[in-house]
Amino acid sequence: MLFRPLKGGRVVKHILLIGFGxxxxxxxxxxxxxxxxxxxxxxxxxxxxxSEVTLENYTEGWTALKHPFGYYLWxxxxxxxxxxxxxxxxxxxAAYAFARLNFPLKxxxxxxxxxxxxxxxxxxxxxxxxxxxxxxxxNTIWPLVMPKVLATDAFFIFLMVQFIRTxxxxxxxxxxxxxxxYWRIFIRVVMPLSLPALATTAIFTFIWTWNDFLSxxxxxxxxxxxxxxxxxxxxxxxxxxxSWGPMFAMSIIALGPIxxxxxxxxxxxxRGVATTGLK
Amino acid sequence: xxxxxxxxxxxxxxxxxxGGGHRSTKRSRREARAxxxxxxxxxxxxxxxxxxxxxxxxxxxxxxxxxxxEAEWVGFDNYVKMFTxxxxxxxxxxxxxxxxxxxxxxxLAFALALAxxxxxxxxxxxxxxxxxxxxxxxxxxVAIAILWRKVFGADGLVNALLGAFGIQGPGWxxxxxxxxxxLIILHVWxxxxxxxxxxxxxxxxPSSYYEAAAVDGAGPLRQFKSITLPLLTxxxxxxxxxxxxxxxxxxxxSFIVSNGTGGPADSTLFYTLYLYxxxxxxxxxxxxxxxxxxxxxxxxxxxxxxxxxxxxxxxxGDTK
Numbered sequence: 199m200l201f202r203p204l205k206g207g208r209v210v211k212h213i214l215l216i217g218f219g220x221x222x223x224x225x226x227x228x229x230x231x232x233x234x235x236x237x238x239x240x241x242x243x244x245x246x247x248x249s250e251v252t253l254e255n256y257t258e259g260w261t262a263l264k265h266p267f268g269y270y271l272w273x274x275x276x277x278x279x280x281x282x283x284x285x286x287x288x289x290x291x292a293a294y295a296f297a298r299l300n301f302p303l304k305x306x307x308x309x310x311x312x313x314x315x316x317x318x319x320x321x322x323x324x325x326x327x328x329x330x331x332x333x334x335x336x337n338t339i340w341p342l343v344m345p346k347v348l349a350t351d352a353f354f355i356f357l358m359v360q361f362i363r364t365x366x367x368x369x370x371x372x373x374x375x376x377x378x379x380y381w382r383i384f385i386r387v388v389m390p391l392s393l394p395a396l397a398t399t400a401i402f403t404f405i406w407t408w409n410d411f412l413s414x415x416x417x418x419x420x421x422x423x424x425x426x427x428x429x430x431x432x433x434x435x436x437x438x439x440x441s442w443g444p445m446f447a448m449s450i451i452a453l454g455p456i457x458x459x460x461x462x463x464x465x466x467x468x469r470g471v472a473t474t475g476l477k
Numbered sequence: 478x479x480x481x482x483x484x485x486x487x488x489x490x491x492x493x494x495x496g497g498g499h500r501s502t503k504r505s506r507r508e509a510r511a512x513x514x515x516x517x518x519x520x521x522x523x524x525x526x527x528x529x530x531x532x533x534x535x536x537x538x539x540x541x542x543x544x545x546x547e548a549e550w551v552g553f554d555n556y557v558k559m560f561t562x563x564x565x566x567x568x569x570x571x572x573x574x575x576x577x578x579x580x581x582x583x584x585l586a587f588a589l590a591l592a593x594x595x596x597x598x599x600x601x602x603x604x605x606x607x608x609x610x611x612x613x614x615x616x617x618x619v620a621i622a623i624l625w626r627k628v629f630g631a632d633g634l635v636n637a638l639l640g641a642f643g644i645q646g647p648g649w650x651x652x653x654x655x656x657x658x659x660l661i662i663l664h665v666w667x668x669x670x671x672x673x674x675x676x677x678x679x680x681x682x683p684s685s686y687y688e689a690a691a692v693d694g695a696g697p698l699r700q701f702k703s704i705t706l707p708l709l710t711x712x713x714x715x716x717x718x719x720x721x722x723x724x725x726x727x728x729x730x731s732f733i734v735s736n737g738t739g740g741p742a743d744s745t746l747f748y749t750l751y752l753y754x755x756x757x758x759x760x761x762x763x764x765x766x767x768x769x770x771x772x773x774x775x776x777x778x779x780x781x782x783x784x785x786x787x788x789x790x791x792x793x794g795d796t797k
Contacts, residue, residue: 211594212601218591219608222666226615228634229624244637292519300505301512311519314527318726318776320749321769324762325533326526328544348522355519380511409618411729412749416757427619427729434623434736442627449620460614464607467614471670472677 233446240442256451259444263429263436264421267448270429274408277339277425281346281407282400288349289399290392293358294384298370314352319412327416341417346403354399360473361395362388398470401463405456426452531773538767543760555767566768568743569751572657573725576747580664581720585713587668592675593705606676610669621663622733626650629659650734653742660730660745671716678712679705707792714791718783722776728753748772 224246232240233255235248243249260267295301296308330341349355365388373383389396411427418428430452433445460467513520538555542548559566591609595602615621628634631648639646649655682705690700731739731747739746739754752772756765 208599211599215594215599215605219605222612223608225624225628225634226611228628244634244641288518288522291515295512295515299508299512299515301509304512307516310523314523316722316776316780317527317531318722318769318772320726320752321534321773322527322530324537324756324766324769325530327757328533328537328762329525329530331544345522345526347518348526349519350522350526380508380515384515405614409615409729411617411619411732412753415732430619430623431733434626434733445623446627449623452620453615453618456614456618457611460607460611468606468610468673471610471673 229446230450233443233450235443237441237443240446255443255447258441259433259448259451262441262444262448263424263432265424267429267451270424270426271451273423274425274427277342277414278404278407280339280343282403284343284346285349285351285354285399285403286396288347289351289354290358290389290396291384292349292355293362294388296355297359297362298367298383298388299380311352311355314350315356323412323416330417336417337420337423338417342407342413351403354403357399357470357473358392358395361392365391394466394469397463398466401459401466402470404459408456534766534769537763538770540763542763542766544762545760548763551763555764556771558764559767559771565743565746565751569739569746569748572739572744572746573727573748576657576661576664576727577721577724580661581717581724583661584665584668584720585671585716587665588671588716589675589709589713591668592672592679593701595672596676596679606669606673609672613667613669616663616667617729619729619733622730625659625663625730626734629655651741653744656735656741656744660727660734663730664724664727671720674716675709675712678709682708710791711793714783714787718780721779721783725772725776725779 227246228244231246231248234251234253235243236250236252236254239248239250263270292311296304296311326341330336333340335341345351369387369391370383373387378386409427411431414425414428415431418424421432424432430445430448433441433448537548539550539552540548541551541554595605599605626633629649630636631651633649635649636646647655649659686704686708687700690704695703726749727747728749731745731750732753735741735745735750737750737754739750748768749772752765752768755761755768
């Protein structure tokens with residue numbers, strides 16, 4: 199821009215942006231503040247500063263369901279952790295082949311891969327459910343992790359293909375001259391250079407899996423296997439409209455890890471969104 | 478395999494870059510074999526998790542199937558029932574369409590507006606960007622849907638704030654006229670992701686264009702209309718396609734806010750929620766599969782129409 203707008207104009211802009219930011223975040227801040235208020239004050243005080251602070255909602259919410267809430271956090275962490283590892287391995291293997299190797303029908307397979315990104319998940323859930331139920335795998339982690347092991351999150355293949363294509367091919371060729379096979383080139387050359395793309399994949403897989411509700415609702419219906427989203431849902435079901443304080447407290451705990459990853463991995467998140475349109 | 482490893486260094490050195498001949502075909506065979514090995518998990522997934530189920534879904538859509546007894550072939554019955562005997566289905570289609578048609582343009586308008594405001598080297602850009610982006614990450618979670626239920630509840634945050642002005646608001650999520658509106662607001666709230674895509678797009682526009690336009694006396698509005706908007710159309714298009722596909726499949730929000738019913742009075746009965754209720758509450762899986770296939774066709778159709786229409790409004794620099 200040639201000319202900066204007037205100083206006053208800039209101040210107004212900041213005031214408007216801050217105001218808008220506050221409106222955007224108000225519901226979240228209100229939830230945090232409400233979770234610290236005694237139940238009867240939650241809806242009488244729309245303000246953010248609680249007149250009386252208590253951790254009662256947290257202690258009550260932690261033990262309100264069949265298992266302590268930490269149990270569901272662990273279940274979620276297990277499924278999410280396995281999904282992250284599976285996605286990293288499976289998607290990077292496929293991405294390397296698409297980005298670096300020549301093989302018959304490459305174009306066709308690549309187009310199909312892109313097509314599966316657009317495919318609505320709901321088209322496959324009925325037969326998938328039938329398949330997993332025939333295999334007697336309902337209420338296990340398999341229906342949730344298996345698709346990741348088999349690289350069905352094609353979004354990440356695409357992301358990594360885009361990234362690997364930007365790496366100089368001379369490095370692969372140099373390694374090849376040194377006698378490295380494809381596997382060695384993949385492990386020793388391409389993967390170490392692809393750390394930013396791997397980080398983006400890991401963070402997004404974490405957030406998506408942690409938030410995922412539909413598959414966990416479908417495949418986990420025994421309270422012993424519940425993950426955080428399904429447990430929160432039960433909360434809503436069992437306590438109805440009565441215990442919002444504990445429910446808010448546990449919701450905040452559920453959002454905590456996402457918020458943590460958001461703070462730690464902003465750079466990768468924003469780059470990931472900007473280059474591929476991930477959410 | 479063993480001998481090919483031994484030959485390789487020699488091969489790599491002596492081989493002409495793009496020659497044919499025996500060596501090269503041997504090498505390309507080896508490369509293809511390696512590629513298919515690298516792709517093995519993906520191929521298995523494509524077959525077992527994606528294409529197999531799509532075809533199975535197509536077959537099931539012509540059957541009456543409930544997981545307990547054998548699938549019974551019923552021809553087009555499920556499809557006919559959907560459009561002629563099932564007002565709830567038509568309603569779910571209507572609810573979802575309203576949701577998509579209202580929330581996607583609104584969301585993208587917010588995304589574009591904020592991207593434009595943030596683009597001009599504003600101080601604190603990174604902080605604003607993060608604040609506006611955060612809801613996109615959280616928006617799909619059960620926790621936020623629970624929050625929404627309470628923010629727009631009868632004795633929720635919105636009504637408490639309205640009450641401060643002496644206004645008695647209705648129970649928004651419990652009122653058939655307003656419940657869908659609260660979900661639309663939730664969707665608009667997650668404008669941060671498309672905003673970041675817009676910001677990346679804006680950065681691609683060379684500032685020399687603006688300088689030249691300013692020299693020619695074009696004001697900010699004119700610059701926006703003649704430079705920014707046309708050069709941004711591919712990004713707008715990209716966001717539009719993506720958000721339409723995504724919002725047509727929204728599930729969690731309507732499930733939690735209506736507590737799994739799609740109520741009040743089916744006013745938040747999203748397509749996917751109705752599909753879920755048919756398939757996994759009533760175990761009418763043939764019908765659910767048919768709904769899934771219609772959803773696939775709708776989304777494919779919308780995407781196709783989008784691409785066709787894009788010829789008339791999306792500007793790609795090189796086509797002039």
